[in-house]
Amino acid sequence: MLNRILPITLFILLLTLISEAQSLLKEYHISQINDFIKSSAPFKDGFVFSTPKKLYYFEITTKKLTEVKEIETRLVDRVITSLSASQSYVFVGTSRGVIILNDRFSVVREITQERGLKDQNITFLFSDAKYLYIGTRSWGFYNYDYLNNSLGDSPTTVVNGLVDNFIRDIKFSVFDKVVASSEGFSSFDYLSYLYTSYSSSEYPILSGAVMSVIPYGDTIFIGTSLGLLSFNRRTEQLRRLSYSSAVFSVNMIGKNIIMATYDGLIVFDTETGSYEFQQNELLRKPIASTISILKDKVFVGFDNRQGTFAILEYQKPFLKIQDIKYLSRTNVLVSLYGNKVNSISSLDVSLVSLNLGRVFNVKPQVKRLSEGMEIVFNTSELLDDIYVLNIDYYYEGNKETIKDTLIVRSKPPTISFSPIPLFYNQRSIEIVGRTVALDVDIQAFINGRKETLGISRTQNRILVQLNLLEGTNNIQLVQKDSFNNQSTNFLSVIVDTVAPNIISEDGNRIVEKNGRFTFRVVDTYHDRVVFSETVSNLVETQQSDGVIYSMFIPNRNTKKIRIVAYDKAGNSSSREFDVQFSELKGEIVLSSLPQQTRDPNIPLSFEMKGDFRRVLIYRQGIPIASIEKPPQSISTNIQLESGRNLIRIEGYLANGQVVNTSAVVEYIRTFQVAETTTSPQTTVDSGNFRDEIDKLKKENEELRKRVSELEEMIKSLSEGKVTTRVIIKDESIDNIPSIIRVQYNPAFDNFARVSKRLYGSESYSVYFYYLLRNTSISRLVSEKGYLIAPNKRLMDILIKTGDLSVFETLSSIIEWWIMKELGQSETLSSIASRMNAKFSNGRLVSQKGYIISYSYKGNYLPIFVSR
Numbered sequence: 001m002l003n004r005i006l007p008i009t010l011f012i013l014l015l016t017l018i019s020e021a022q023s024l025l026k027e028y029h030i031s032q033i034n035d036f037i038k039s040s041a042p043f044k045d046g047f048v049f050s051t052p053k054k055l056y057y058f059e060i061t062t063k064k065l066t067e068v069k070e071i072e073t074r075l076v077d078r079v080i081t082s083l084s085a086s087q088s089y090v091f092v093g094t095s096r097g098v099i100i101l102n103d104r105f106s107v108v109r110e111i112t113q114e115r116g117l118k119d120q121n122i123t124f125l126f127s128d129a130k131y132l133y134i135g136t137r138s139w140g141f142y143n144y145d146y147l148n149n150s151l152g153d154s155p156t157t158v159v160n161g162l163v164d165n166f167i168r169d170i171k172f173s174v175f176d177k178v179v180a181s182s183e184g185f186s187s188f189d190y191l192s193y194l195y196t197s198y199s200s201s202e203y204p205i206l207s208g209a210v211m212s213v214i215p216y217g218d219t220i221f222i223g224t225s226l227g228l229l230s231f232n233r234r235t236e237q238l239r240r241l242s243y244s245s246a247v248f249s250v251n252m253i254g255k256n257i258i259m260a261t262y263d264g265l266i267v268f269d270t271e272t273g274s275y276e277f278q279q280n281e282l283l284r285k286p287i288a289s290t291i292s293i294l295k296d297k298v299f300v301g302f303d304n305r306q307g308t309f310a311i312l313e314y315q316k317p318f319l320k321i322q323d324i325k326y327l328s329r330t331n332v333l334v335s336l337y338g339n340k341v342n343s344i345s346s347l348d349v350s351l352v353s354l355n356l357g358r359v360f361n362v363k364p365q366v367k368r369l370s371e372g373m374e375i376v377f378n379t380s381e382l383l384d385d386i387y388v389l390n391i392d393y394y395y396e397g398n399k400e401t402i403k404d405t406l407i408v409r410s411k412p413p414t415i416s417f418s419p420i421p422l423f424y425n426q427r428s429i430e431i432v433g434r435t436v437a438l439d440v441d442i443q444a445f446i447n448g449r450k451e452t453l454g455i456s457r458t459q460n461r462i463l464v465q466l467n468l469l470e471g472t473n474n475i476q477l478v479q480k481d482s483f484n485n486q487s488t489n490f491l492s493v494i495v496d497t498v499a500p501n502i503i504s505e506d507g508n509r510i511v512e513k514n515g516r517f518t519f520r521v522v523d524t525y526h527d528r529v530v531f532s533e534t535v536s537n538l539v540e541t542q543q544s545d546g547v548i549y550s551m552f553i554p555n556r557n558t559k560k561i562r563i564v565a566y567d568k569a570g571n572s573s574s575r576e577f578d579v580q581f582s583e584l585k586g587e588i589v590l591s592s593l594p595q596q597t598r599d600p601n602i603p604l605s606f607e608m609k610g611d612f613r614r615v616l617i618y619r620q621g622i623p624i625a626s627i628e629k630p631p632q633s634i635s636t637n638i639q640l641e642s643g644r645n646l647i648r649i650e651g652y653l654a655n656g657q658v659v660n661t662s663a664v665v666e667y668i669r670t671f672q673v674a675e676t677t678t679s680p681q682t683t684v685d686s687g688n689f690r691d692e693i694d695k696l697k698k699e700n701e702e703l704r705k706r707v708s709e710l711e712e713m714i715k716s717l718s719e720g721k722v723t724t725r726v727i728i729k730d731e732s733i734d735n736i737p738s739i740i741r742v743q744y745n746p747a748f749d750n751f752a753r754v755s756k757r758l759y760g761s762e763s764y765s766v767y768f769y770y771l772l773r774n775t776s777i778s779r780l781v782s783e784k785g786y787l788i789a790p791n792k793r794l795m796d797i798l799i800k801t802g803d804l805s806v807f808e809t810l811s812s813i814i815e816w817w818i819m820k821e822l823g824q825s826e827t828l829s830s831i832a833s834r835m836n837a838k839f840s841n842g843r844l845v846s847q848k849g850y851i852i853s854y855s856y857k858g859n860y861l862p863i864f865v866s867r
């Protein structure tokens with residue numbers, strides 16, 4: 001029996017030894033920390049790795065494990081979610097922002113909501129020589145320049161082309177940047193500066209959550225919760241590879257992908273499509289959560305209670321493409337990093353056109369280094385295109401292949417600059433551009449004079465800082481790439497740093513002369529003025545050094561007015577003036593009225609001394625008569641109410657000045673009670689009783705009407721009917737965004753008071769300026785006594801758009817309604833054209849694309865704003 005068992009045992013042992021001898025990864029160190037390992041990163045001469053609440057550093061040569069205690073106090077109310085590291089910093093992603101440690105593991109700064117993060121729940125970190133890419137759960141990823149401690153203004157999100165905002169992984173190639181998010185992946189093309197996205201809705205094979213990605217030549221490998229996938233860049237086809245369990249993290253040595261999976265550590269050969277599973281049971285435990293690589297050492301950590309982590313050595317010679325540089329227009333330098341380089345006998349280089357599929361074999365010049373190689377080859381026979389770079393290297397009769405991408409260009413570089421203002425109010429300006437060239441040198445000439453530039457680069461984004469002169473600056477930007485291709489952009493900027501000067505010939509006052517107030521704004525590039533009080537009939541007279549303004553102030557109780565002047569460069573100045581009106585030139589002489597009367601009808605007569613254009617008669621504060629162009633003498637009868645009656649006469653002079661006079665008449669209503677033998681004759685005031693009886697009758701009628709409505713509603717509900725009612729109160733249309741009529745009395749109203757009355761706050765009054773400055777609203781007020789304005793629902797919608805051009809576009813509709821009210825028949829399309837608004841298919845479109853449609857109802861005008 002023993003003789004039969006022994007050969008079988010020896011055979012199994014021999015298979016194990018052969019398997020271990022052929023294994024790509026050799027065990028260097030395996031240990032356990034009895035906690036869940038979540039993430040890792042190479043740092044200095046070892047690896048940093050983390051559990052939810054602790055950070056560790058493992059030094060390779062000494063095999064020493066150190067817990068980083070300095071971070072403990074920062075983790076009281078958060079957990080560690082991700083790690084990355086550069087030569088000098090360790091970046092720790094947490095559930096509440098990023099913690100940055102220096103190479104001595106001291107905390108130097110944090111990036112949280114206070115620094116600009118819209119989402120502090122960090123899901124992924126990746127760092128290169130200058131930038132840290134911060135992936136979040138709900139807001140895409142941020143670019144952080146850790147050398148200059150500068151966080152990007154806004155994150156990259158679905159708005160920029162990502163599949164979704166839950167970031168899982170980011171990897172770079174020379175050609176593009178690949179971003180893995182929960183529901184797919186996106187490829188950012190450095191040539192077009194655009195993202196191309198591939199989602200589960202377009203590719204059902206991506207139905208599992210995407211966990212990690214790695215670009216490799218013309219293929220992108222994707223690790224998902226349902227297995228490993230590959231994406232062909234040429235055909236844009238996705239296919240599932242044979243491994244179908246969850247892949248959490250991927251990294252690469254040579255042609256082999258090292259995978260942290262649900263089934264432990266697995267190696268995938270990209271050429272043969274075969275898998276290598278580890279012999280050691282500790283490396284086959286669920287769940288291998290994180291993979292990091294430093295030179296020929298591989299770190300793998302496990303997300304289980306044992307907290308196993310292992311350092312493995314890659315056994316075969318390998319090369320890794322470290323950098324690609326363009327030495328000249330036709331020569332490319334590829335830097336290779338590797339292990340056991342001396343055993344590599346030779347290598348071949350070929351290029352495959354990504355778009356055309358053509359193969360070009362090149363003969364490189366090879367230079368061996370202590371830890372790698374440098375190869376230089378010529379691209380003069382290649383067309384401008386994206387190429388897959390294939391490098392075959394040979395050792396001990398074996399052949400391995402590594403891949404990357406490169407770009408060949410012979411066309412001049414083009415830089416598209418973001419729009420800059422023609423007018424600018426600072427001497428220093430930043431111009432943002434995007435380029436398709438990988439390496440561009442920029443020179444600037446201002447009015448023919450060469451300038452020193454401050455240039456900041458983020459991949460294809462270029463930030464050019466220039467110092468300008470006051471006045472007109474003609475800018476010439478010359479771009480030259482590493483191939484000596486050259487192009488030029490021309491820009492013009494007018495610098496105006498001087499604020500407008502507001503001047504009155506009467507010093508600190510503006511004085512009414514011939515019914516008008518006048519002041520002057522001295523500014524070369526003047527734009528507009530804004531007033532703290534309502535003005536009308538504003539007239540501008542252009543001069544060489546500014547503008548003369550003439551206006552009318554309707555409210556003659558105004559004591560002071562503040563004027564704010566703006567120029568086209570954005571400068572502004574403010575000045576407050578005392579307001580001095582001209583003397584009164586009108587009087588209303590009221591004939592004497594009795595203090596008490598028993599007659600409800602009394603005669604009323606008065607004389608109008610002055611140039612009056614309108615007179616109003618009020619009883620108890622309510623207008624009961626209005627007379628346009630009144631005669632000098634007026635006589636009429638007035639009906640009194642029981643009790644004290646306040647009679648007020650209000651006259652409007654031609655210059656808008658208001659003259660008032662008033663009187664009080666008490667009307668006593670009486671009736672007689674029949675005389676009897678037991679009581680004397682008594683006089684009783686019955687007016688109040690009759691008023692109460694009338695009031696009770698009205699209330700009773702209203703109650704009956706309400707009961708009838710409720711009965712109808714109950715009946716409709718019982719029959720399954722649904723009734724929708726829109727309640728309109730005093731033409732305000734509370735629940736519908738609309739333009740409405742608003743009563744406006746120039747004697748005491750202004751925009752601030754109307755704003756308070758309509759919206760509950762005076763702060764909205766500034767928006768009336770943008771809406772009404774180009775309309776005939778002052779004429780409407782003078783002739784009709786009301787203005788046209790948005791109700792609160794519409795004003796809230798307009799302000800939330802954040803687009804002032806919406807106000808200017810809407811003013812076309814307001815002017816159209818005013819014309820209808822004034823009896824003029826100008827069409828909305830002609831008004832829109834006159835006011836520089838876009839009118840299309842019966843709708844108006846603002847500069848930023850907001851669509852404004854309307855439905856005229858007579859007393860109100862519903863407005864619908866969409867995009």
